[in-house]
Amino acid sequence: MKAAVIGTGGWGKNHLRVFNELGILSCFAEIDEPKRKLYSSKYGVKGYANIDDMLKSGKPDMVSICTPTVTHFELAKKTMHAGVATLVEKPLTYSSKDGEALVKLATEKKVPLTVGFIERFNPAISELKKIIQGKMLGEPLLLEFHRENRWAGSIKDVGVVLDTSVHDIDTARWLFDTEPTIVFARTGKVISQHEDFAAIILGFDGQKTAFLVSNWVTPKRVRELVAVCTSGIVTADYITQEIRLDDSDGTQIPRRQTQEPLMIELKSFMEAVEQKKPPLVSGKDGVNTTKIAEAALASSEKGVPIYLNL
Numbered sequence: 001m002k003a004a005v006i007g008t009g010g011w012g013k014n015h016l017r018v019f020n021e022l023g024i025l026s027c028f029a030e031i032d033e034p035k036r037k038l039y040s041s042k043y044g045v046k047g048y049a050n051i052d053d054m055l056k057s058g059k060p061d062m063v064s065i066c067t068p069t070v071t072h073f074e075l076a077k078k079t080m081h082a083g084v085a086t087l088v089e090k091p092l093t094y095s096s097k098d099g100e101a102l103v104k105l106a107t108e109k110k111v112p113l114t115v116g117f118i119e120r121f122n123p124a125i126s127e128l129k130k131i132i133q134g135k136m137l138g139e140p141l142l143l144e145f146h147r148e149n150r151w152a153g154s155i156k157d158v159g160v161v162l163d164t165s166v167h168d169i170d171t172a173r174w175l176f177d178t179e180p181t182i183v184f185a186r187t188g189k190v191i192s193q194h195e196d197f198a199a200i201i202l203g204f205d206g207q208k209t210a211f212l213v214s215n216w217v218t219p220k221r222v223r224e225l226v227a228v229c230t231s232g233i234v235t236a237d238y239i240t241q242e243i244r245l246d247d248s249d250g251t252q253i254p255r256r257q258t259q260e261p262l263m264i265e266l267k268s269f270m271e272a273v274e275q276k277k278p279p280l281v282s283g284k285d286g287v288n289t290t291k292i293a294e295a296a297l298a299s300s301e302k303g304v305p306i307y308l309n310l
């Protein structure tokens, strides 16, 4: 297996490191020359200035696209036309229409396509998924997400909803194992050029509801999820990877070793490609999550709920 990375900025450099640790890093593409020199010498692999040359000469089997959101569509079209299994960092595309075109292309070309919804690979969330699947605390009713951190100033092409809330939108869909039918949101802007805080309510069938708070305004880094189920509550901290279960028997805090979610995510995609099985996160997951994010932005703009039929 030969893996490549396109875009080696703040996040792509982690893909480089993890592919290198997995022993499969073969090349990368980066338009910025200093970064190209730095990572070529650090990892001893060729860094290309453009992706056409990388695809032609490097011939990778799989690739991570870690460039700004607005570039994902054009770059992923190229990697899929070249028949390379493609992980596109979240969100899949800037618009859901482009995402649908990528999914169609992936099907036509029979090329594996996945999206970097890394939280599905956070051990705290995988464990919560198992608790829900095993009905250990009954049925999940309410999911409350808090994802907060001061805007670092590096993301300029999208606001907090497409950049940040999409993690929790995907996790809510995954944990409830269904799509929302109604979206209501309020967003606002105080420090960046796009919306930088948002409160989103997603309504699912069977009275299930997710409440998402995302913010780029306050300095404290918070990434938490509280899952209210019919017989107890699970509190998950994405950063410490700790989960706490509270039910009528008391409190349990299962002990586990922390693991790097990106390592689990990239290994899982590599194995899916090698074993020709579908990746955990599908292209359709990426499209539907973008559609829900678009509905949240439209709801906030119009001040009304948006009904969805995904």
Ligand SMILES: NC(=O)c1ccc[n+]([C@@H]2O[C@H](COP(=O)([O-])OP(=O)(O)OC[C@H]3O[C@@H](n4cnc5c(N)ncnc54)[C@H](O)[C@@H]3O)[C@@H](O)[C@H]2O)c1
Residues within 6 Å of the ligand: 006, 007, 008, 009, 010, 011, 012, 029, 030, 031, 032, 035, 049, 050, 051, 065, 066, 067, 068, 069, 071, 075, 089, 090, 091, 116, 117, 118, 154, 163
């Ligand atoms: N899954 C996660 O937890 C997570 C975390 C951070 C960022 N991301 C995603 O990763 C992507 C990149 O974010 P970032 O913060 O690293 O951005 P960044 O701006 O720090 O880095 C982007 C890099 O891509 C390079 N680039 C741009 N166009 C290119 C092209 N055509 N060919 C080759 N290189 C190109 C730039 O020179 C830059 O080095 C975004 O989609 C973001 O949403 C995901």
